[in-house]
Amino acid sequence: MNRFKIRKTKMLDEAVLGHKKQGIFLTTVIFVLVYIIGSTLSSVVQSIPLSIYSITSLMSSNEYNALMEQFMADQISYTDFMLGMVDVVESLVVNLPFWISLISLFSTALIIVASVVYCVKFEKRPVSSMGIRKKDFALEYGLGFLIGAVMYGLSFLITFLTGTIEISFNEFSPVIFLFLLAFVVQGASEEFLVRGYYMVSLARDNKIAVAIALSSIFFGIMHIGNAGVSFIAIINIILMGIFLGIYVFKRGDLWGACAIHTSWNFVQGNIFGSLVSGMRMDKPLFITNTVGDATFVHGGAFGLEGSLCVTLVLLLAILAVLLIGTKKSEISDFDIAE
Numbered sequence: 504m505n506r507f508k509i510r511k512t513k514m515l516d517e518a519v520l521g522h523k524k525q526g527i528f529l530t531t532v533i534f535v536l537v538y539i540i541g542s543t544l545s546s547v548v549q550s551i552p553l554s555i556y557s558i559t560s561l562m563s564s565n566e567y568n569a570l571m572e573q574f575m576a577d578q579i580s581y582t583d584f585m586l587g588m589v590d591v592v593e594s595l596v597v598n599l600p601f602w603i604s605l606i607s608l609f610s611t612a613l614i615i616v617a618s619v620v621y622c623v624k625f626e627k628r629p630v631s632s633m634g635i636r637k638k639d640f641a642l643e644y645g646l647g648f649l650i651g652a653v654m655y656g657l658s659f660l661i662t663f664l665t666g667t668i669e670i671s672f673n674e675f676s677p678v679i680f681l682f683l684l685a686f687v688v689q690g691a692s693e694e695f696l697v698r699g700y701y702m703v704s705l706a707r708d709n710k711i712a713v714a715i716a717l718s719s720i721f722f723g724i725m726h727i728g729n730a731g732v733s734f735i736a737i738i739n740i741i742l743m744g745i746f747l748g749i750y751v752f753k754r755g756d757l758w759g760a761c762a763i764h765t766s767w768n769f770v771q772g773n774i775f776g777s778l779v780s781g782m783r784m785d786k787p788l789f790i791t792n793t794v795g796d797a798t799f800v801h802g803g804a805f806g807l808e809g810s811l812c813v814t815l816v817l818l819l820a821i822l823a824v825l826l827i828g829t830k831k832s833e834i835s836d837f838d839i840a841e
Contacts, residue, residue, distance in 0.1 A: 634757025651766025731804025755833020
């Protein structure tokens with residue numbers, strides 16, 4: 504049973520130094536505030552180019568100009584004008600250029616900043632306590648990226664074999680490499696916030712299992728507003744959070760989890776062209792479409808993350824990560840007994 508034990512690691516030792524005990528409620532309230540601050544800053548950055556694009560595109564839209572001329576000439580009512588404007592704006596939103604998506608992903612770097620600033624300045628934690636370890640950085644990231652790609656690839660294969668999705672080639676675009684970099688940032692942003700900051704802060708005063716479970720639940724809640732979300736989708740995101748939480752403690756750092764998160768999203772959205780938590784990525788290598796109405800198998804409007812095929816893969820992944828031993832070089836000095 505020792506294999507299943509989630510042991511304390513050195514990053515937790517560093518987080519505990521000089522720490523005064525803090526309850527789960529206060530830790531969670533502060534976490535939510537940090538998340539709101541980081542997300543708000545990210546949204547502000549996203550809104551600037553989006554607003555400029557929307558206004559300039561609207562002004563140059565033939566549909567808008569035609570509506571405006573009809574309204575000014577009293578040919579249509581105010582109600583008809585507003586209904587027409589809704590259609591024009593919707594067409595602009597549906598056809599946003601790829602660089603808007605890139606800016607949106609890159610802007611999540613501000614969530615990383617908010618998480619690190621809070622931990623370092625207010626909790627007085629070194630960044631290494633968030634799992635930002637220098638040792639074997641490239642190895643851990645590379646291993647994590649491979650794991651994420653294999654996990655999604657297996658999920659896709661199982662779903663494909665059910666006959667509920669089909670895949671077709673798409674024209675290659677070098678923009679895919681920009682999306683890879685953008686997902687490196689986006690994947691890291693949620694890992695820094697949820698695992699590196701919140702989970703470790705919880706684990707200082709509570710059992711590791713409680714910290715993993717609670718941080719995973721909030722990880723699921725963070726995605727509850729996504730397009731096409733379903734009960735299975737939220738369960739899967741919570742399961743992914745549990746897997747990543749265990750992985751962080753087993754490896755003693757955060758880099759692997761960042762890479763798994765990045766790889767999963769990138770392979771899902773820009774290699775296979777599937778929906779990523781309800782969002783369609785631009786310029787994918789392939790395009791995946793659903794076949795039939797079995798949303799519990801193919802995930803429907805949320806993408807494969809809303810399918811029972813992913814549930815199966817995540818349960819197997821959790822079992823597998825529980826079976827691996829904790830990285831010996833990162834085991835806590837206070838938890839050295841085998």
